[in-house]
Amino acid sequence: MPSTGNGGMASDTKTPATAGIGEDKPKAFDAQGAIGKQFTEKGAVGGTAATVGGPLAKDGMIGKQFTTEGSIGGSVQNAMGGTKGPGSN
Numbered sequence: 001m002p003s004t005g006n007g008g009m010a011s012d013t014k015t016p017a018t019a020g021i022g023e024d025k026p027k028a029f030d031a032q033g034a035i036g037k038q039f040t041e042k043g044a045v046g047g048t049a050a051t052v053g054g055p056l057a058k059d060g061m062i063g064k065q066f067t068t069e070g071s072i073g074g075s076v077q078n079a080m081g082g083t084k085g086p087g088s089n
Contacts, residue, residue, distance in 0.1 A: 024083040024084065025083060025084055026081070026082070026083055026084075027080060027081060027082055027083065027084055028080075029076055029077075029080035029081055030077065030080070030081035030082055030083070031068050031073075031077060031081060033081070036076070036077070036081065039066050039073065041058055046058070046063075046066070049063055049066075050063075068081075
C-alpha cells in the first residue's frame with residue numbers, strides 16, 4: 001500500500017506552543033537576553049539614555065561603557081552572556 005503522507009510525525013510540526021523548543025536561547029544578561037536587551041539602544045534603559053543623549057548616548061563617555069564592546073557591557077557579555085543549550089532553563 002503506497003504512503004500518502006510525507007513520513008513526518010505530528011511532533012515535527014512547529015506551532016506557537018512548540019516554537020523554540022530544542023533551540024539555543026540567549027542567557028538573561030546576553031545582549032539579546034531578557035535583561036541585557038534592556039540596555040541596548042532599543043531597550044528601556046538604553047533607549048532612555050539615547051533620548052537624553054550627551055554622555056549617556058551609546059557613543060558618549062558613559063554610554064559607550066555599556067555597549068557589548070565597552071568595559072562594563074563587554075565584561076557582562078563575556079561573563080554572563082552567550083546562549084544556553086536546548087533543554088536549559
